[in-house]
Amino acid sequence: MDRAIRAKALHFPGSNAGSMTYFDDGVLLIRDGTVVDFDDASRLESKGFDLGQCESYPEHLLMPGFIDPHIHFPQWDVVASFGTRLLEWLETYTFPAERRFADPEFAEVAAEEFCDGLLAAGTTTAMAYSSSHAVATEALFRAAERRSMRLLTGKVLMDQNAPDGVRDVMPAAISESEALLKAWHGRGRLGYVITPRFAGTSTPEQLSAAGELFARYPDAWVQTHLSETIEEINWTASIHPSAKDYFGIYEDAGLANARAMMGHCIHLTAEEIRRMAGSGAAAIFCPSSNLFLGSGLMPYERLMEAGIPVGLASDVGGGPQICLLHTMADAYKVLQLQGYPLSAKEAFFQVTKGNAQVLQIDSFVGDFTPGKEADFILIDPEKSPEVSRRVARAQTIDERLFALMMLGDARVIAQASTLGQCRISKRSEGT
Ligand SMILES: [Zn+2]
Known part of the structure; x- marks a missing residue:
């Protein structure tokens, strides 16, 4: 065995939150970057496994890495920028920040920091x-590859309503995307995502x-x-007049x-919801962003x-x-406003197995079924006084998880491993 991690541990082997399996004393066995077994420590011992080989973290919580x-x-550099809604926020903060990614050296450093930032957040x-720059996309692929991260990305397509420096041109935008796709899609754990930013910044020609x-x-x-904001819906309708509705713009293309x-997908009509369900396309709920930009409450x-x-x-x-712990806390609040109390079990399912299913990568990651890629995190409640105080009083795993999602942040992520290798560790070692 390459590694054996012993801790409080959980995952969701099935296709919903109800499948949660929790061990108060669990062990994850890893060889060649993949999961060999995940079980209760005493059961593994009775099968002949020597628990003495384990790295032990009795007070930590082990779970699959967040997705x-x-x-x-x-x-990442424009987070927490004050006072605007979507369209003005793009103009004022986002486009100027993205322009700098045309510089390969800047993009290289930013990509390294971004991947480390993701891992440090679990x-x-x-x-x-x-x-919209190929060089930035390549820098991100390289940084993820160096850390053996499963990472999916693509060059933003944006050939109208965007300033010089971030606007691309047709047909070069598509040939650049195709060249990146050919070079990176399916290379190791990397995948290519065709990425028109949104209907407002792509011509009908670019979308098709x-x-x-x-x-x-x-x-x-x-x-x-x-369908992020009402202003954006009206604006995109005016520049794609032949489409039935906002979803129809993408459907037609x-x-x-x-x-x-x-x-x-905040303000979809009943008709759009019906057609979107038929198409199989996924809706991505971004509650922190929706609150921050004042976009609305997604009808989850x-x-x-x-x-x-x-x-x-x-x-x-x-x-x-x-850190997705913040996202879970905001999801809870957005859904409270709609009379749907999001359980911790469902929130942790969503950011691990649920997101793996939505992205169609659940045959590789998302839980600890033997044969899956061993991406995992260790959470140490002691790293945050607020979490530690509340968790100490928790009677059940559900209560513990709820305290973690409401009060936790990147500080509690003690370790993140991809393919069984520790990439970020905020404590020296186990015992
Ligand atoms: Zn976005």
Whole structure:
């Protein structure tokens, strides 16, 4: 065995939150970067495993690494920027920040910091928007590859309504995307995502060319934004007048199927929900961003009931914090306002196995079933006085998890490993 980690431990081996398996004294066995076994310590001992080989963290919580299905690599520097809503926020903060990613040296350093930032926050897998620059996209792929992270990203496509320095041109934007896809998609743990930012910044010509690219590479992904604010919906309708509605813009372009991740989906009509459910496209819930930009409350339960797969994401930089524990806390608050109390079990399911399912990567990551890639985190409640105080009084695992998601932050992530290798450790070693 390459590594044996012993701690309080949980995962979701099934396809819903009800499948949670928790061990007060669990062991994860890893060889060659993959999970060999995950079980109760005494049961493994009775099968002949020597517990003396374990790295032991009796007060830590071991779980699969978090998966963030919607985050913007070039926006980490503009988080917590004051006072604007979506369209003005893009103009004022985002586009100037993204322009700097044309510089390969700047992008290289930023990519290293971004990947370390994700790992330090417990996120071992992400689907990220790059900037519109190929060099930044390559820098992010390289940084993720160096850390053996499962990372999906793509160059932003944006050929209108964006300033010089971030606006791309057709047909070069598509040929650049295709060249990146050919170079990086399926290389190790990396994957390519065809990434029109949203209907406001792509011409109909660019969206259909992106759809044609997707048709040529159906095992790539698509990511874009849909129905985030009322102003944006009216604006996109005015520049794509032939589309039935906002979702119809992507549908017409061939960008809506089960490998398409639609960020936000706050103000969809009943008709859009019906067609989106039929398409298989996923809705990505970004509660921190929606609160921060004042965009609205995503109808999570309604979309789920309609049969739309729903992921849960940070959306940094619209969302101010990179750690998905904050996202879970905000999801709870947004859903409280809609009369849907989100359980801790469901929130932790969402950011691990749930997001893996939505991204269609659950055959590789998301839980500790033998054969899966060994991406995991260790959470140490003692790293935060607030968490530690509340967890000490918790009677059940549900109560403990709820305190963690409401009070936790990146400080409690003690270790993050990808393919069984420790990439970030905030304490010296186990005992
Ligand atoms: Zn976004």
